[in-house]
Amino acid sequence: MAKQLRIALAGNANVGKSAIFNQLTGLNQIIGNWPGKTVERAEGTLHFKGYTIRVIDLPGIYSLSTFSMEEIVSRDYIAVERPDIIINVIDSSALERNLYFTLQLLELDAPMIIALNQVDFAAKKGMRIDVEKLSEALGVPVVPTVAISGMGISELLAKAIEVAEAKLSAKPLKVQYGSEIEKRIHVLEEIVKAKLAQFCMLYPARWIAIKLLERDVDVAGRLKNYESGKEVLDYAEKSASELESIHGETSPVIIASERYGLASKIAKAVTTIEVPPKISLEQKLDTLTTHKVFGYPILAIVLASMFALIFSGGGFISSSLEYSFGILKGYIESSLSLFLPQYAVDIIDNGLLSGIVAGITIALPYIVPFYILLALLEDSGYLPRAAFLMDSLMHKIGLHGKAFIPLVLGYGCNVPACIGCRIMETERERFLAAFAVVLIPCAARTVVILGLVGRFIGFHVALALYIFDLIFVFVLGRVAFKVLPGEPVGLIMEMPPYKRPVVKNVLVKTWSRTKDFIYIAFPIIIAGSIILEALRLSGFTNYIISAANPLMSGWLGLPAVTSVPLIFGILRKELTLILLSELIPLESLTAVQMIVFSLVIMLYVPCIATIAACKREFGWKKALTITFIDVALALLIGGIAYRLLSLTMQ
């Protein structure tokens, strides 16, 4: 049997950690969630030198405190699950900041090696890093790598195995603080050892002592489970206060400063600036795209051309797909009807098969290309710059620039966009962002809007609907921000330098987003399709039509039959147009009716799949709140629009 080994990849965001992960595991990845957490967990396996190696890609973080769920997940995995070895991926062009994290990993006493990544990029910036010296300073092996080209990857693995087998005796650096801090750590460490023997089985005693001094909420909370926890906590509290009165800063800042001091010292000692960096093309691009005046039109052009490309190209692919599937469906239908009763054929044909076709004709032509382009923008470094530019606007709705990213994701499919709201820091921010995201017309809704309003009235009206939607999102977001209790969080975001995106990473990213559509939305689309067909066959839809009539014709001014596509649109949004055209000829609708219909489709809750995604992220209560608010608002706006438009357009 092959020997087993577990490797964890840890490091800052934007250091090429995922690129190393992709190099190591190829497409052998399982991407899921950490148990009970809305934090993505990526795991893969590989075989090397007779070992079966499981690789866990820990979230990209800057610290091992308890600022975010990602940080807690990471440190618990390292301390409690104890991987055989940790590969700390660091960006050589930003050594100081990366070493800050490395020092914290060293404090956890875990066996580790360092992948000194992007050495090519550092060289381009005129920096050369002495690998030997760095390895000596940190007391752990260091392997220079260029993840995107695969350079150094097999050396990295070989080294990881050597350390795991303990063939390499590493003497990791012991992080030392100033004497006044060190004294307190030492006393606290002894107390922890004596009083919390059990807790010390999980984490190193010195680490616990440091965390207590740093007033770490998570560690402090766990002490409550121990008999003498309170006593230790009180002592830690006293020590921390003493430190704070010496330095005039809070204790986490004091300790962070000390760590950064050490990181800076090491970084300076191992780095030589060979040539003074000259202004590169990337820097010029950076200056232009974040320019206070030109940045905005550039952003508008980038987004507009992306949409134009997707929806004009997508329309073509979509219709040719539909055509070929139509022929295929015809064959299946005629062969099935030979031995199955008509209603069963209808269920399979109009329900199951139509559902599959609908899913594919949305995913392949629209969602996949959209996410490929978006991943390109993201990996090149443009998306963080767009987030930077949008920060002021996002603040108006109680969010910050980063929320721009899930909002744009929403134009593809709301399901991955809801999950994408995880990049926001607090629960409140995530919820606010999701609230705005579900109002963004996804590809399916765009198909309806373009196919109805765009086709029969004109593209400019469709565009007007989109602009109206943006204003609506803005106003509603602002209301939600005012209503929801809590303080808004400001933007603190790293701006990674511009880089050439790597095909493999772009594809992996696209897949991880598309899979949200495939795993969550796709089954629901198919099930919804089958239910719909069954209801149609049973004649149940007629009841719905008459029951919803007052609302439909009375309030919204739409033909009574439109209640069917509107209600069942919740199962499959893109289906609404097809359903509508089956019930009445689309040409028979007036322009006002088309606009009202599209408006309601655009605003009311996207689909069951999105509700499911919201439930996964925020729980039932919030998911249903979003649903209810959106439906009510869609009907309200629809009715108002009907009245206003009737006045002006007749």
Added chain:
Amino acid sequence: MRFRNRQNFTNRKELLNEEVAPLTNLCEGQKGIVIKALGGFGLVRRLAEMGLTPGVEVKLLRRCPFRGPLEVEVRGVALALGYGVASKVFVKPLRTESDG
């Protein structure tokens, strides 16, 4: 230097007397030394973790108009900070000089 004494500055007023200014007052390209960040426990800690600790040199790279975000360089990394966040970071501005 006076700011090295790390006195207990607790509010904006005291800080402003000490020849220091919020980060938002720097000009594009100007450098400053971080004296202190004021704000909630969590925010100050997070800023420290991202490298904005007392004593570190920052350079304002660019700013957006209308109280928009700022981009600064600290410890060799570019960071985007919202206006509100940046206005809580107090620096001692350095004279503008040719890269030194």
